[in-house]
Amino acid sequence: MIWQALLLQAGYNAALVSLGAACLGAAAGAAGAFLTLRRRALMSDAMAHATLPGIGLGFLVMVALGGDGRFLPGLMLGAALTAALGLWAVQRLSRQIHEDAATGAVLASFYGAGIVLLTLIQGLGTGRPAGLETVLLGSTAGMLRADALVIGFGGLAVVAALWVLRRPLTLVAFDPLHAAMMGINPRRMDSLLMALVLAVVLVGLNVTGLILIVALLVTPAVTARMWSGTVSGTASLSALIGAVCGYLGAAISAGVPDLPTGPVIVLLAAAAFMLTLLVRGRRDG
Amino acid sequence: MADRVPPNPLRAAECPALEVRGLSLRYKDVQALEAVTATVPAGSMTAIIGPNGAGKSTLLKSVLGLVQAEGEVRAFGGPVAQAMARIAYVPQRAAVDWAFPVRVIDVVLMGCYRQTGLLGRIDAQVMAQAQSALARVGLQDFARRQIGALSGGQQQRVFLARALAQGADLFLLDEPFAGVDAATESAIIGVLKSLRASGATILAVHHDLTTVASYFDRVLLLNRRSIAEGPVAQTFTRAALEKAYGPALFPDPAIRSAS
Numbered sequence: 369m370i371w372q373a374l375l376l377q378a379g380y381n382a383a384l385v386s387l388g389a390a391c392l393g394a395a396a397g398a399a400g401a402f403l404t405l406r407r408r409a410l411m412s413d414a415m416a417h418a419t420l421p422g423i424g425l426g427f428l429v430m431v432a433l434g435g436d437g438r439f440l441p442g443l444m445l446g447a448a449l450t451a452a453l454g455l456w457a458v459q460r461l462s463r464q465i466h467e468d469a470a471t472g473a474v475l476a477s478f479y480g481a482g483i484v485l486l487t488l489i490q491g492l493g494t495g496r497p498a499g500l501e502t503v504l505l506g507s508t509a510g511m512l513r514a515d516a517l518v519i520g521f522g523g524l525a526v527v528a529a530l531w532v533l534r535r536p537l538t539l540v541a542f543d544p545l546h547a548a549m550m551g552i553n554p555r556r557m558d559s560l561l562m563a564l565v566l567a568v569v570l571v572g573l574n575v576t577g578l579i580l581i582v583a584l585l586v587t588p589a590v591t592a593r594m595w596s597g598t599v600s601g602t603a604s605l606s607a608l609i610g611a612v613c614g615y616l617g618a619a620i621s622a623g624v625p626d627l628p629t630g631p632v633i634v635l636l637a638a639a640a641f642m643l644t645l646l647v648r649g650r651r652d653g
Numbered sequence: 654m655a656d657r658v659p660p661n662p663l664r665a666a667e668c669p670a671l672e673v674r675g676l677s678l679r680y681k682d683v684q685a686l687e688a689v690t691a692t693v694p695a696g697s698m699t700a701i702i703g704p705n706g707a708g709k710s711t712l713l714k715s716v717l718g719l720v721q722a723e724g725e726v727r728a729f730g731g732p733v734a735q736a737m738a739r740i741a742y743v744p745q746r747a748a749v750d751w752a753f754p755v756r757v758i759d760v761v762l763m764g765c766y767r768q769t770g771l772l773g774r775i776d777a778q779v780m781a782q783a784q785s786a787l788a789r790v791g792l793q794d795f796a797r798r799q800i801g802a803l804s805g806g807q808q809q810r811v812f813l814a815r816a817l818a819q820g821a822d823l824f825l826l827d828e829p830f831a832g833v834d835a836a837t838e839s840a841i842i843g844v845l846k847s848l849r850a851s852g853a854t855i856l857a858v859h860h861d862l863t864t865v866a867s868y869f870d871r872v873l874l875l876n877r878r879s880i881a882e883g884p885v886a887q888t889f890t891r892a893a894l895e896k897a898y899g900p901a902l903f904p905d906p907a908i909r910s911a912s
Contacts, residue, residue, distance in 0.1 A: 405753065535771060539763055542753050545719050546815075549742055550766040597754050597799050 391523030393614025418454025420482025437495035506577035668730030676724030741816035806837025
């Protein structure tokens with residue numbers, strides 16, 4: 369079963385899901401490379417956890433409008449709104465307390481609110497909430513063809529946007545003051561990067577889940593960094609590692625009943641990182 | 654070594670390269686700059702000197718609009734924002750992440766961003782411009798090295814090359830000689846003097862009072878306010894230094910040998 373899935377022979381849908389997960393992995397790897405170079409890795413974790421209340425709210429609004437509450441773009445819209453709110457909260461709190469503390473506080477509060485909301489929804493008996501919790505750890509089993517297409521093309525769009533913005537993003541990450549002198553607005557670039565990371569988080573909700581997306585953003589990036597001495601090399605290799613992990617993880621998870629996809633993808637990425645540490649660990653910089 | 658170059662006749666009629674009027678900046682409860690006023694003539698080489706915390710780096714950054722300050726700054730007779738392409742800034746070495754995955758030539762090419770832009774190709778002409786900037790600071794053989802693998806002095810020269818590649822004619826440098834070896838110091842001062850000879854204007858935060866007179870032709874003494882400014886011979890005096898740094902810090906010989 370696993371081998372069939374790996375070789376795209378487990379049916380058209382499973383193949384589509386694996387390819388979609390590969391596109392997501394590529395997007396997460398490339399975005400993660402710029403994110404870690406800009407030293408904003410933890411910001412993505414707060415953002416991902418802040419999507420959960422939005423998913424609950426999105427579900428409730430869609431049920432109230434007469435749907436079954438499982439329309440993926442609707443859930444994504446709700447997730448995007450509370451994630452943006454969480455990001456704003458981190459930035460606002462950072463004026464009074466340190467950014468790492470602000471990140472931790474926002475992450476936990478939003479996640480707690482989301483869990484409460486999801487638990488309430490399970491007890492309501494309206495809509496079709498069964499399986500809503502797969503956004504936590506991801507599950508590609510039973511994924512619709514339309515979902516796989518959203519994930520695949522969403523991932524490719526993020527990769528394309530990062531390719532276009534690679535130079536200003538690099539300048540801002542390396543030396544924001546110099547970038548400003550070159551006519552780049554560093555704050556606008558940071559916002560664009562955060563928007564692209566948010567897109568990765570949203571697209572990844574059904575694949576890795578919101579808890580583990582940070583691992584797919586960070587692990588391939590730090591692994592690639594140990595092999596490459598340039599930004600474009602790091603980002604490309606990171607995208608490749610992410611794509612391979614996404615593809616294999618989705619395929620393995622599809623072949624093993626009840627195995628969530630996120631943890632498998634993350635373990636594969638961690639294995640690549642451990643292997644790299646063993647081979648290249650002695651090198652600094 | 655009083656090799657002060659006379660002002661370039663072509664530039665003499667031009668407006669000052671930089672004019673600062675009443676520049677003030679508060680960080681929370683610290684007054685970093687207070688009504689600083691200064692004029693930097695085109696083709697001059699000016700040292701900003703003053704004690705720690707005098708606002709020297711802050712002055713450079715607020716002149717460039719990189720931190721928001723009150724007051725008026727004009728470059729080449731117009732608003733600084735319009736002259737930005739003619740201005741290059743070399744930051745303090747400590748302000749840079751040296752573990753960043755970037756090669757020497759990539760850093761220098763960053764100075765050409767206004768030419769290449771978002772999507773423009775790095776063509777042979779841009780590459781040649783970057784290579785020649787690198788050669789001018791004596792690092793042509795280091796183009797493909799990682800920036801983090803260079804010595805402190807070499808890193809400082811790479812940043813000067815990035816400014817050269819930009820093709821600016823006003824150079825603002827924040828402590829270009831801090832923590833560099835003697836070879837780098839003489840390489841940098843050689844490049845700066847040749848820039849001045851070709852008509853460019855240099856404004857540098859400087860710490861070593863013993864080299865002020867041999868490196869620069871003008872000084873701006875700063876201690877949150879502008880204490881004094883003008884040609885080294887008239888302005889770099891014991892009285893002015895005591896006013897900026899406080900009294901009794903300067904044994905006479907140091908000042909003598911410097912002036």
